[in-house]
Amino acid sequence: MRSPLFYVGDKHKLISQLKSYFPNNIKTYIEPFCGGGSSFLNISAKKYLLNDLDSHLINLHRFLCSQSKDTKTFFTTLFEIIESYNLSCSFLQKIPPKVLRETYKKTYFAKFNKENYHKLRSDFNKNKDDMNKLYVLLIYGFNRTLRFNSKGEFNLPVGNVDFNSNVFNALNNYFNFMQKHTNIEFYNxxxxxxxxxxxxxxxxxxxxxPPYLISSSEYNKLWSEKEERKLYKILKELDVNGVKWGLSNLLTHKGKENKILSEFMKNYRIYEIKSNYISFNDNSIKRDSREVYISNVKN
Ligand SMILES: C[S@@+](CC[C@H](N)C(=O)[O-])C[C@H]1O[C@@H](n2cnc3c(N)ncnc32)[C@H](O)[C@@H]1O
Structure with missing residues (x-):
């Protein structure tokens, strides 16, 4: 299951590998860095405690979670916004005209939606409580990233994407998950x-x-060696207290090594994760990257 937030760096492709190292019967599943949610959506537990520092992200999770009670109204409202701003919508077979598709073969969604997307963005910035509008902006935005400037305005440029069947399916999966699991708490x-x-x-x-110390991403900006060390200190204490945990991270990347991690992981179980780690900045696959999963769980 992929999250309808299509989060950069999400774990949907790796979760089946990771899950095989998780404990079998989880009562409470906890994620301190839940991001878009592609991990928790694929885990079965009785209770979920989910946290992220990004308040916009948690607001969107809380919003979507609340919409699972009346998905019909949610979709109607969403399609009304898409319609009223005259945005393309592949899911409803409303695609940009042929002449645009032929002239701009790879960028016709962005060409078609740009002006109206900017109008929607400026309307949203006048009333930032409208979560329906924020979700539409995210879906039509570049790299589908939640990006706000220092004045608190949403400032993501238009992307070459629109509301298609992947978005519809991801939303329905998310809603089904929320309907099935009622014991979910979000923290910020x-x-x-x-x-x-x-x-x-x-x-x-x-x-x-967590954010990876040796790679770059929008959410890595507030992460430094200080946070990295603090995290490992907490994990050590949890281990001493018998609490089970598992950690994803990047050990080497673009000629860099996370030395704090290599020192820390020696005391725990280490699993190599087969991934084509994609750098946020250049979108190229870095073959020198080593992604690892470290855990204190004895399977
Ligand atoms: C690698 S992403 C998690 C991606 C997630 N596993 C997914 O599948 O979407 C790391 C997350 O940590 C969050 N974060 C950064 N610093 C944090 C902090 N000090 N405390 C809690 N969350 C933080 C970021 O907002 C980001 O969502």
Whole structure:
């Protein structure tokens, strides 16, 4: 299952590999860096505690979660926005005209939607509570990233994408998950604060997918060696207290090595993850990247 937030760096392609190392019967599943949710959507548990520092992201999760109670109204509202801003919509077979498709073979969605997307973006920035509009902006935006400037305005440029059947299916999967699992809580704080508030037992499990110290991404900006060390200190303490966890990370990338990680991981189980790690900045596949999964779970 892929999250309808189509988050950069999401785990939907790797989750089946990772899951094989997770414990079997999870009572409470915890994610301090949940991002778009492609991990938790694929995990079966009785209860979910999900956190991320990005307040816009958590607002969107809370919004979509609430919409699972009346998906018909949600889709009607969404398609009304798409229609009223005259955006293309492949899902409803409303595609850009042939002449545009032939002239701009690879960029016709962006050419067609650009002006109206800007209008929608400026309307949203006048009333930032409209989560339906924010979701449409995300779906039509470049790399589908939640990006706000220092004034708090959404500033993502138009992307060469629109609302298609992948988006529709991802939304329905998300709604089905939320209808099936009612014990889900979203938090919006720093991972250390979040982890400190929890009281965990033997059948609980924490999966961590933090920003990677040695790669670049929009959400890596606030991550430094200080956070990296703080995270490992907490994981050590959790291990001493018998709490199960698993951590994804990048050990080497573009000639760099995460030395804090290589030192930390020696004491735990280390699994190589087969991935084509894609760098956010240049979109090229880096063959020298080593992605690992570290865990204290004895399977
Ligand atoms: C690699 S992404 C997680 C992707 C996620 N596994 C998915 O499948 O979408 C890392 C996440 O950590 C969040 N983050 C960054 N610093 C944080 C902090 N100090 N505390 C909690 N979350 C943080 C970012 O907002 C980002 O969503």
């Amino acid at each position: 704080c720093d991972f250390a604060v979040f982890l400190n508030t929890l009281e965990l037992g033997q059948n609980d499990f924490i999966y961590l997918d």
